[in-house]
Amino acid sequence: MTPLQDRAAGAIMGAFIGEALGVGPHWYYDLDQLRRDHGDWIDGYTTPKTGRYHEGLRAGQLSQAGIILKLTLASLVDCGGYDEADFCWRLDQDLFPLLDGTPTTGPGGYTSQSIRDTWHKRVEENHPWGRCGGHADTTEAIERTLAIAVRYAGEPHRLAEAVAANTVLTQIDNNMVAMTVAFGAVTGLLVQGHKLDGALSDKLMALVKSGELPFHAVTAGNLQPPRPGEPEPSRAGRFASPDALLTPSYMARAAEDPAIRIEPAWKVSLVYGMPCAIYHQLPAAYYLAARFDRDFEAAVLHAINGGGQNQARAMLTGTLAGARAGLSGIPRRFIDGLEEADELQELARQLAEQVATDTA
Template sequence: MPADRLQDRAAGALLGAFIGDALALGPHWYYNLDELRADFGEWITGYTDPRPGRYHAGLKAGDPSQAGILLELTLRSLVERGGYDEADFCRRLDTEFFPQIDGTPMAGPGGYTSQSIREAWRKRVVDGQPWGACGGNADTTEAAERILAIAVRYARQPAELASAVTRNTALTQTDGTVLAMTVAFGAVLGMLVEGHTLDGELSGKLMARVKSGELPFHAVTSGNLQAPTGAEAPTLGRFPSPDALLGPSNIARAALDPGVRIEPAWKASLVYGMPCAVYHQFPAAYYLAARFAGDFESTVLHAVNGGGQNLARAMLAGALAGAQAGLSGIPRRFVTGLARSDELVGLAERLALAV
């Protein structure tokens, strides 16, 4: 792939995530879809102000949530340090971010502080624990939302991507399933930035990277009932199974199969689940990005209009869709409507040059 196209996709993935985050700021966490429609109409098409009394009340259309703020913090660290520097990332949390929160849900920048960040703040600030001992067992996509920048930076270096994503995620979330699914999502995003397609063949390409030792998953491949040996011997990795890598292609096949339809597509939130856990959010993001490949607007708007934890859904799907469409393929109104859009575009383009 030409370097300029690669960089367009890398910048598109980052802006897609920022856009998805901001689009869902107003209608975030409506589990009653009738209430969502009553407050925002039948179809949300752009940035909206949060309603009084809601999670992000007081913020304005186009502003980031705390997820977007932490993604920008990660992006700035990557740009200014030339890559993933864990000490620098942790220093920024200690000096720039943690002083703005107090361990309660509704305090701090962005209007809401997630469970895993509250737990990390308590262990680090109140208990004085060192980084490496501050992770908790929250099963959300909180870490996945910030490691998007790491996955883009190392899109062409899958071993480095997996290592950096694993280490960064473990700072705040230590559940093995969360780690495996987050690394897998980062690996998928990296492949889309490279130029691969989110389709039925992608998981096979990911598994080839497992067998080459580039991705830290366990793989057993054998065509019979005997223990695999020789070339089919198990590939041992940090994560106990390759299932998080196999799921994306299964979901993509369903999204592209005319015999399997979710209509309208926003109802993917009902099929895969509206809550916050990774096992609800990643499948819906894969589905929407595969179904609307190349169509950024349809991907993110169906993610937003599905209700529930639509902010994570739109942020993750936005990254995948932005990688597919490239920054040049994202409608300008979504870019210009972001708060501080020029600054975010500049950061994204600087990181893209390093991919």
């Protein structure tokens, strides 16, 4: 496996590991209760307690977010890339018949808001795909499109198009789509071998200037205002603001600044917020991945131990940290304890081969 393939597979397996780590301690907003149920430090997979989310699953199993990511991954591998018709067919055939529109029914023990909204429009109201998206402000689209971002890591324009197209199947708010595409673009750069640091956003903005990322550019270099007589720097893009591309480097600078300390790092959930909304989740994931560069274990475990929507936080952090560490840098115990690990690794390996072929 080449370094590129290692990073691509690491991003995918990091997401699955982060998701499975969250099955037991998911959605504890009372941190004292989290500690009583799971101890002072969660360091591996756990089984949900009676009456909690995902009750009935075992330690190391995936819940619904991981199941949908696997569905996306299988579609990419089988089709050689993103095929929207195939992806939608899999949702219609493999997932939606198992749902009834309520939160607690379906594989994994919980169905998220965006999937429920889409199910109601698609199944009950019989809308065609393309008219089923809703306004959930959560990270479910990121959780599946991260595989698309890995697939097109070397093709930013294609990455943005495919991630945006898949996102609007379930979530149509333009700001949500912009932040989802931005996370995908960050993932793509990390798979290419770049570091999540203070310079990453400049690299993303260079892709905006070249037209490879569809964000609106409104300032000159280094975010300076245009001067009289200079060429107009503005580039009209699908997304009105490039701010979603600037967030990662601000978080990285905070992680690097010795005068800014979040101790212990799991308290990032208290700084950026414990809830599910994307604007709480992304800063925390970027911060942890930047602070624990190439230290996959520390990054995902601090994501989990922060409580709240720690499953999404760990899944996103695991993606970024896995891309930096590579599959070879993920401690073996996380692979060994993950149910279906062999199948998931094989899918990740096949996707990584596609990435390598297209970037050769």
